[in-house]
Amino acid sequence: MKTRRPPADQRLLPSDSSPATFWVTNPDNVVRDNVAAGSDGHGFWLAFPEHPTGLFAATFPTENQAIWPRRTPLGEFSGNVAHSNGGDGLHVDSGPRPDGQTETSHHHARANPADTGSASVTTEFGRFAGYKNRHRAVWLRGTGHRLTGAVLADNAVGATFASHESFLQDSLLVGETANKGAPTQYETDRGRVGRDGRSLPRPWDSSFPIRGYEFYDGRVGAERTSFVNFQPYVTPSGQARQQSALGYNLTNHFSIHPRNFATALRFVNANRVHLPDLVVGYDGDASSVFLDTDGSVTGTAGRTVASNNPFLLGASCAPKAEWNAHVCDGDYATLSVGTGDGEPAAIKPLRLTRADGRIQTLMGSQSDSTRAHSSVLTNSRYGVEYNGATPQRARFVLSRGRDRWVQLNVSRAEGFRVTRYGCNVGDPAKYCYGAAASLAALASATKSSYWYDNRGDADPATGTLHLKLVSNGTDYEELKAEPPPAP
Template identity: 45%
Template sequence: MLRPSRRTRAALAAALLVVADCSSDTTTATPIEPPLATARWSDAASWPGGVVPVAGADVTIPTGTAILLDVSPPPLKTLVVAGALEFDRRDLALTAERIEVAGTLRVGTESSPFMERATITLTGTPDATAPDLGLRSKALAVMPGGTLDLHGAPRVGWTRLAASVPLGATEITLERAVDWHVGDRIVLTATDFDPAQYDEAEVTAVSGSRVTLAAPLKYAHWGAKQTIAGRTVDERGEVGLLTRNVQFRGDSACAGTGYCAHIITFKGGTMRVEGTALYLVGQKFALARYPIHWHVADDVTGQYARNNSIWKSFNRCITVHGSHAASVEGNVCHDHLGHGYFLEDGVEARNSIVGNLGVLGRVPAAAERLLASDSRPATFWITNPDNTVRGNVAAGSMGFGFWYALPEHPTGLSTSAAVWPRHIALREFAGNVAHSNKSGGLNVDDGPMADGTTETTNYAPRVDPAQESAAVPADFRDFFAYKHRARAVWLRGRALRLTNAVLADNGIGATFAANDTYLQDALLIGETANNATAFPAGFPVRGFEYYDGLVGAQRVTFANYLSSARGPASAFGFNRKNAFPLHPLNFAEGARYENANHVYIENPVADKDGDKAAVFLDKDGTVTGTAGRYVAANVPLLLTTGCVAQTEWNAYVCGGGYGRLEVRSSIDGENPAPATVTRDDGVALALAGAGNSPASLQLSVPLARGYTLALASALTQPRIGLWGVKPGDWVRVSLPYAGTSVVVYRDYYTGNKVTAAASLAELASSNGDKYYLAGGVLYLKLMVQANRDYTTVHVTGAP
């Protein structure tokens, strides 16, 4: 009786385990597909002229012909499959410069994976005379009507450590038993700040969940769960499998040139790739030359790249370009240049990016970047929010983990599409993990422009993306980010939510350059037991960082934010060296603490007006102990009688309300800054101008006070506003006025004329409907009217 080989038996057992793990009562068995061919490659009768292809041959399998590859042929030049080519169930190797599939190329099927060893190697150097469209050397191109089926043995693609591993270890314990083999290559992700602290290793023995390695590890890897503030914090390192029994690769020579193999699928083609290792792939600094690539393929429902290993890529990992409904699931991509899992233009929608692991995104040389943003490569580069991004891990990029880089309209080949990515609702972002990334864990900002550079981007989803319409909150759920020296999360936009996040061991937990955007039901941890590397001395570690606004933190627990000899730490803080204005109603509510200093605010930088505007509202008393109190920076203009110093916070707790006072001119080039603002009790503040621009002043001020503005020059058409306030709130201002006559109206409506007062006393007793002009000085009272949260005054020089 014939017995299958040990490798075949192990692979079959793994397949049965996978089926058992994924089975359900409603699962319908996939029918086993019959062989495509009985005519054998090795049989001369299978070929025109009775000659089996020789080395260097250009081979075409014509339409209507099906060949069974039963031998490893000599290296070919080109292979065109217009009919069908199927790998026999034996160890095989196929080598060519180029493969074009207009019929079917099959290595196993979904229902009957290939259990032996199959290697497809693409060779050659750049050939400018060959046809383009991805068909030059080192290309496997799936043409319209073509089908590529690569189905390797089901394997455990990646898992996590079950115990920490010290530097020099030669054995690791995993969270589950694995079906890995002696000789397999694996990668262990960094679990500290530096993404370069990964390890590649060779397996020499496997016993259940214990794996023995051929050489000592170069780095330590964290592998323990922790319980902090009642929640599980899982910073265990991932371990990914790089070896598969089916391999698609470039030749060894391409490792030195970066001109390696790639798969491209065009519209009308079908690609199903699973259980395959793609090694020495991608072509450096070449558009459309990615390891796996749907190229402007439109709807690709039913097509997938799943449970593959992509290793040593010179150009991204998996690219979905102008294509929709692709399944990109369970893959491992390690050591890639530029962005990794890549949605190219911004038109791509309904794709499923689930359960993938990305390790070590490298920065291409400056002259070899397809996009300027490749200087900060993202493991997951998402240009359209209408995609499912769930359960992925970005484990160590030289740039970002996840980057929602939303263009105003799609770029590249999709520029004509009437699509508005910056206003499309978020389909799903849930359960993703980012750690050990140099630039940050999640960046929602910096969308691409047509020229490939990026610009500041506001993501503001709404009911109708193409029209001004109601906002639709975008909820980034269940995100876990750890070990970022800088910031874990940066969101810019409107109506964004970061819900149920765990952010641990980050220099800054979350910053929102946004409006109507909130951190909710989260756990933020300043330091865990995974603390081999400290933050730089003096750096103020903080959990939630106030910026812009209106933003807030709701029902957030802060743990282990304690100042020490190393430097300050706090639950709440402000964006450092900030020149831009802040919303005076930025807030906290429902905060909880475990070993955490509540607040730390640095002293302001002299030319950064935003530093001098730092206040936030404690809505319910969970920061200051009294509901409705404000926390204010150590800036005299922000402080009034009754403010109480909090030494450990380097800040004050104050009882009065604040508003944001803005001063600018309607005349271009007529600038109010630099300026000095003096309160009615003589307290003064020097200002450089909002955003370090002389065009406007924007500052936080205590309400119900008077302010004298000494401007860079007298204005002829000043525009003054008070924001973040409620009906009845007011301030008085005086400023030099250069006009000879004056017309004043308020709240944007020219019918709301403000009339002249006979005296300063009459102005003071008014409800904001008076002004007073004397000696080249204009005196105004800004009072908020009913049903408004602002008031404005516009001054013109003529009726």
């Protein structure tokens, strides 16, 4: 059975533009030992709506509102195979809305789906085989997902998790197998084939970099997994074709977890890593780092692989040309800078400047973003420059950096207060009091604090606000600079 994309005037639902052989909207099902092959779209599409849609929603509206597929535990998904599909082999995302359109959908199973405070339930996709899919073998979006015992081969990308606390475990990923496929005569005549004339997952883009596991969002990671036959080469048409076992999702605007990780990996005939070149405007690409917990990637436990971005590199970093990356001993966290005034232009662009003058230029993840995020070396100092004057309401967050600190300086007019979770840091009567008496005192502070340099009041419109964010025993620390409340 082939799953075809119907003409636009014959589609029953807008989602028919990307059809799937198996389209599952209720997680509480058993999907075991099936094969999805040759779809114009996805093989298995687990498309979970916020609430059920269609006839049931119209007939039983009250009952419908009590059902939460995006928080319902998975019944079973095991032993399934997806190959030769035009999209993803397994796609867990893009749930339907009541109007038939789809939207980004995050699956986070709970013991009680109606209670977001109930215990998380791990979701396992076991013994999945995905090969010769033109896009990805696996795309997951959610929290607490595990892809275990998978075999993924001859795909454009093996697996990408747009997820949190989701891991690839005990699996085998192969870049190119002995199965060369059957390229069309058109592809062969135009050189849109790989080495030895093999078919390519994306023949229209013969330079597309093949990757086994892509880091994205996070925290995500790969554990106890083997990568085989990921070697770059030049195609018959003269295109340089990168291949790597590990990489990052390309052209990425979004925040990246600096502790995405690799553990107990094995490589056979495989370039271990290749990271994309830096392009201004793709904040995620500019922040790409991941942790090698045990040395199976870099040779030394605890080292970080960082993209070829000077802003991320410290004195300990050593270049790795074949990876287009550096290997570093430095420690990284996420710095988020935003505006509470609701004006996206304030961070387009936003500039962070290290003490040595190296600059990170950020644009935020979307056109309406009011925050920008960057990986930063911890226990370091940075200048912050908004697009135009510093907003009246400015927000600074250090996350994913427990027991670390960053010190910031930003131009700021007088007439503000600094708060920590709503508490006035400058008020000696408050529990959070911690205003520093000098810049030197701020530098030695062991809890979040600030000092304001008013330039001798020569010009009250110009001054420098120095902030120190210290994450004591927490992965999240926030300071705001905002107008004082009205009397």
